[in-house]
Amino acid sequence: MPAVANAGFVTYELRGPVAHIGLNRPEKRNAISDAFVEAIAEVVARAESEARAAVIYGHGGHFCAGLDLAEHVTKSAIEGVRGSRRWHEVFSKIEFGAIPFVSALHGAVVGGGLELAASTHIRVADRTAFFALPEGQRGIFVGGGGSVRVARLLGTARMMDMMLTGRVLSAEEGERCSLVQYLVEPGTAREKAHELAEIAASNAEISNYAIIHALPRIQDMSKEDGLLVESFVSAITATSPEAEKRLRDFLEKRVARLRAPDQT
Template sequence: MSDTALVRYELDDNVAILTLNRPAKRNALNAPMVEELRQAIERAQSEARAAVICGTGEHFSAGLDLAEHVGRSPIEGVHHSRRWHAIFDQMEQSPIPFFAALHGAVVGGGLELAAAAHIRVADETAFFALPEGTRGIFVGGGGSVRVARLMGVARMTDMMLTGRSLSARKAEDWNLCQYVVAADEARATAIDLARKAAGNAEMSNYAIINALPRIQDMARGDGLFVESFVSAMTAAAPEAGERLRAFVEKRAAKVARPEA
């Protein structure tokens, strides 16, 4: 994809890097950008083992392009929302893990997009908001499911009703991101994490991404039953057998203590 693409695509070894590229509009998400995102997601899934999504300019994404939203009929709004759902589902239910590198505005639809990734890394410039209440609209990119799952309904309700914004540190406290790093370091950190995940067994990554969320939606007994099947299938994969033998034969490193 060219430098003029709305979503730039780069393959760095086995990690795909998808960059939102509409900086003059704070990477606001319009229909053409979301369609290019779909193409980039599909390409990453076909040739990479992990992926990073980030934004060019001063912001990750300020959300939905409101100019595009004005004047839509209710049925057009439903179709638009469902299209976002389908494309963000492609990321969330991907065979490879996606890491979001966040800086500047992570607002509205930008936060909904980030929530579709599996791990979120924010730098200290990042701020998070859901201003839909103040705009007279409602989330439409899956936020009522994904964002609410991350931080809880009460906190999401607060953000939507009051329009409050959160710092990166507060967002980490509320589980909207898993890492906070110094300014301008989110992309590099996310790529480093993606490389680590890319080195995992492919079947393990698939199970982590696709089984864990579904198990959380099940009754306790059903979840434990499904866990047994996923565990058995993963362990039976050839790659798992080699990795387990390497550990037993002391050819694989043990888990180390965390750094102080």
């Protein structure tokens, strides 16, 4: 299926089981406006209806430079609250949706762009990527879920440093700080993201759903509550017909065993 434009802000393409969602405002470094958020919401819903996994990437030289400040500066306080809550709602549809999302990051991954990336389940950065949270220097605060999602990835102390001082992290620093799970050469992030999305798309749907929904919530629970929920989720997934087939395929040697990374 060829790429199609959606309200001028995003492109959408289906590659087998994987949907590709492209942020398409390169002249603004893909800065996010309210209309942009609505376009993202629309294609995320479409991806869930016809794909098994999705990739989010940016057209042009950057993934996303964050909030469209020209729009934000004219908002009243209540408009700002409503806008922030809408970002939360849309980004939560990515984080707690029906399919895995992989983000392919390059260039600026700043402010709201980092908040968007943090809502995806796997993040791949090429070596041109850099990460920043310049809200402190702009006289504002994160509003797209960063105080929860980004802080959990970075830790509160590192996030506070970035917001207070304007510190910019390189791609290599981003990997060391757990902002991204994969670091690749320039221009290859989308290809790697697609490869990972295809693998995730081949999993049992019930397993993917459990990983996406249960794992983050267990982290919010006490140790004993988390272990109890783990037992129930483990039992439910293991009793699905697909799980039985996959386990039998493994036991009867119809699928290859895992090997160490340096083995062929």
